[in-house]
């Protein structure tokens with residue numbers, strides 16, 4: 110269980126204290142990072158101009174968990190994962206990857222991570238095979254191992270027939286899959302995947318779920334952000350619901366959802382259901 114949950118499990122986490130001026134003051138209840146966790150975030154803050162995207166966010170991802178991060182649009186999921194993986198420097202707070210302070214020792218921490226960022230451009234003038242190979246060589250792997258794994262990954266992602274197609278000519282789903290293959294080639298201990306199933310067809314999604322489940326069964330840790338509650342409920346063993354840059358609830362999926370579906374729990378915590386008023390003009394009959 111992550112430290113955000115109360116003794117009852119998936120109860121809402123105490124809201125991080127918003128200081129009157131929204132300064133990056135550490136939370137008074139601050140607990141030290143969990144150095145045994147796959148990922149331990151403490152007091153993360155990120156601002157974009159006047160907008161506070163992430164506000165004193167704490168999260169612990171246990172080793173060997175399949176962790177879902179869910180939240181409404183603009184909740185701060187991508188910003189959090191970007192800070193947690195070394196892509197975006199936090200304004201405040203710390204990130205520990207299995208006990209290593211990521212922002213103090215980025216090379217050591219990042220070597221153990223595989224990352225599928227959201228919206229980051231790939232070297233799309235390479236073929237799929239070249240891109241995955243390049244990712245392996247960049248990680249310092251030898252050519253024979255890279256060639257062997259690249260082949261296996263392309264088969265697993267159902268991309269073998271398009272191994273020699275330029276990535277720029279891939280569909281959105283194919284691009285997602287080749288980026289995922291590139292994130293996995295060095296057999297990282299932790300995979301952090303931002304919306305890995307977006308635009309991916311159902312058969313490929315099921316194949317990817319199997320690959321990730323095997324990876325977790327073998328001791329790996331997966332963190333995925335997703336909007337698809339049903340998928341998270343079926344696939345993940347832990348979940349954090351994020352809203353307005355804070356963790357609203359976190360723990361095992363059963364703890365967080367209680368006797369509700371995860372989707373109902375999500376709507377309860379996040380709110381925001383609106384009645385479509387003023388759209389009468391859309392009715393055609």
Ligand SMILES: Nc1ncnc2c1ncn2[C@@H]1O[C@H](COP(=O)(O)OP(=O)(O)OP(=O)(O)O)[C@@H](O)[C@H]1O
Nearest residue numbers: 157160161162180181182183184185186187188189
């Ligand atoms: N580079 C940026 N510049 C300015 N504002 C940003 C930037 N990146 C994110 N934001 C803002 O920070 C907030 C959190 O954005 P973020 O992308 O982290 O949300 P998200 O939970 O991943 O959303 P979604 O589910 O829609 O992908 C949003 O209000 C967004 O507009």
